[in-house]
Amino acid sequence: xxxxxxxxxxxxxxxxxxxxxxxxxxxxxxxxxxxxxxxxxxxxxxxxxxxxxxxxxxxxxxxxxxxxxxxxxxxxxxxxxxxxxxxxxxxxxxxxxxxxxxxxxxxxxxxxxxxxxxxxxxxxxxxxxxxxxxxxxxxxxxxxxxxxxxxxxxxxxxxxxxx
Amino acid sequence: xxxxxxxxxxxxxxxxxxxxxxxxxxxxxxxxxxxxxxxxxxxxxxxxxxxxxxxxxxxxxxxxxxxxxxxxxxxxxxxx
Numbered sequence: 032x033x034x035x036x037x038x039x040x041x042x043x044x045x046x047x048x049x050x051x052x053x054x055x056x057x058x059x060x061x062x063x064x065x066x067x068x069x070x071x072x073x074x075x076x077x078x079x080x081x082x083x084x085x086x087x088x089x090x091x092x093x094x095x096x097x098x099x100x101x102x103x104x105x106x107x108x109x110x111x112x113x114x115x116x117x118x119x120x121x122x123x124x125x126x127x128x129x130x131x132x133x134x135x136x137x138x139x140x141x142x143x144x145x146x147x148x149x150x151x152x153x154x155x156x157x158x159x160x161x162x163x164x165x166x167x168x169x170x171x172x173x174x175x176x177x178x179x180x181x182x183x184x185x186x187x188x189x190x191x192x193x194x
Numbered sequence: 195x196x197x198x199x200x201x202x203x204x205x206x207x208x209x210x211x212x213x214x215x216x217x218x219x220x221x222x223x224x225x226x227x228x229x230x231x232x233x234x235x236x237x238x239x240x241x242x243x244x245x246x247x248x249x250x251x252x253x254x255x256x257x258x259x260x261x262x263x264x265x266x267x268x269x270x271x272x273x274x
Contacts, residue, residue: 074195095198105201114196141197149245159249160201166249167204176211180219180250187242 037069037094045069052092055109059116059151063088071095076106079115081122090115110148110157114164117147126193142168146186150194162187208253218254223247
């Protein structure tokens, strides 16, 4: 059974985690504040918050992201942050915003964030697992897998052209 | 947010979905990739298709058809 709360860490470890998260976020192009919270959340490891301006946007990375990254066979910290950067791009990228459906569902947004994240992730393995995440969301929402695969292919082709 | 579902669970669910539908999209993806790469350097489109193909390869079991072994001709046993 997973622990309910992370073990305590020193101030220097806390700072090191923040720096690592921020380094990854900046490499992926994230603009805004990056915060680290030493707690387990139900978000899966990180959450993006859109603010009034892009400079005020916030990326909160928590202990869950580091726990998953450490297992070696779950989403890496890079993949988790790439997904959140995907959310920022969906909110802030001019061309993407213009072509997104108004009032899109949460599932659609999560799928798109994963696919955007898959294209900006530096490690192909991270890109692949974000694509699996997108496929999984579509299948879970009731779409047959063959159709989900075709939709993902079409969206990836579109995103490559726009980004 | 990426959500709490583990990657291993995602793979398991997708494998089950593929097994139910019995469709393998990798072959058609491979054809498209070969077509895009024919006599041309890799394009953005071929790279994203490769990413998708490699992601699917993690969950689709590609059955390699086994070649039937040729039966060796009966050889006369050498007298020892």
